Amino acid sequence: MKGMTVMAEYRSVMQKEDLSPGEGKTVMVNGRSVAIFNVEGAYYAIDNTCAHRGGPLGEGDLEGDIVTCPWHYWEYNVKTGVSPINPDVRLQTYPVRIQGSDVQVAVE
Numbered sequence: 476m477k478g479m480t481v482m483a484e485y486r487s488v489m490q491k492e493d494l495s496p497g498e499g500k501t502v503m504v505n506g507r508s509v510a511i512f513n514v515e516g517a518y519y520a521i522d523n524t525c526a527h528r529g530g531p532l533g534e535g536d537l538e539g540d541i542v543t544c545p546w547h548y549w550e551y552n553v554k555t556g557v558s559p560i561n562p563d564v565r566l567q568t569y570p571v572r573i574q575g576s577d578v579q580v581a582v583e
């Protein structure tokens with residue numbers, strides 16, 4: 476329907492045990508490349524594509540809730556998508572939920 480916000484559907488992207496605390500991984504959801512992170516047992520999802528030159532954030536180092544791009548070391552908070560260095564640099568975040576042992580992400 477025109478003008479209505481369509482709620483994105485949650486889709487299973489991995490099992491909880493596929494991603495250990497302190498790690499990240501890239502998944503494809505609805506044709507979009509999304510980086511999933513496990514911060515002390517809680518899961519977060521942001522766009523995988525670095526705002527600098529498109530580096531793969533799912534392959535970056537995760538330190539607490541900050542991921543560092545493997546290409547030129549830009550940093551992002553995985554909970555907010557915002558750079559701790561420059562608040563104008565912001566990536567899309569996606570809602571994550573756990574269903575049983577499934578990690579599910581909602582991407583429009």
Ligand code: FES
Nearest residue numbers: 525527528530544
């Ligand atoms: S592409 Fe990510 S820091 Fe350059």
